Amino acid sequence: MLDHVGIPAADVEASAAFYLALMAPAGWREATRIPTPGGPVLGLAAGDGPPDFWLSPTAGPLAGELHLAFVVADRAVVDAVHGAAVTLGAEVLHAPREWPEYHPGYYAVFVRDPDGHNVEAVVHS
Template sequence: MIIDHIGMGVADYEASKAFYLKSLEPLGISLVTEIYGWAGFGKENKAEFWIGTGDVVQHPMHIAFLADSREDVDRFYQAAISAGAADNGQPGIRERYHANYYGAFVIDPDGHNIEAVCHKAINQ
């Protein structure tokens, strides 16, 4: 990992928090903390992805979350769609990136392209 954390402003804090709670759960990512109008999501009690109010909503951003398996990518996609995301690329191999790039893409409530990706070969 090369980035310690990332934060972005959202238009509707509660709607975005609900979206990310549901969408990131299949990846093992949960709400770690809330402070000063910001929600920090992460693993192992370390908030790495932050959303909050009070900042300009950047458009569009592309954020990719690392998945442990292709099944987790599939679960992320289904959870995000059921949380209200728009489809931006169903789960599958993206050979233009590399032979084992398995990703899914959705559009979040603020129009951001959110991805889950697994780089492992199918038998790993």
């Protein structure tokens, strides 16, 4: 349904470093960097694909929490994302587990990003 998503970040470089380290088990990389007067706009991609997750400088204070769920290849990647979150010192909202209330085989971890957003790595098996 979605082609790509972009979110504002208080510190684009710090947020990009967080996401690239967090999602390294899923093969994320910086694919595009566009300089702007307010700071860079960064496009992140999984593997060799085009950028589908964008970070841009915020025009003002961030208000509210976003929930971002990223599909990964398998449970081992969910577990590795959890390990990366712990290494980064990120707040783990929910450790990896199956969520049968969503549907059988829904396995996910939920963590907080530097801007306070709820980030999920999920596999549907």
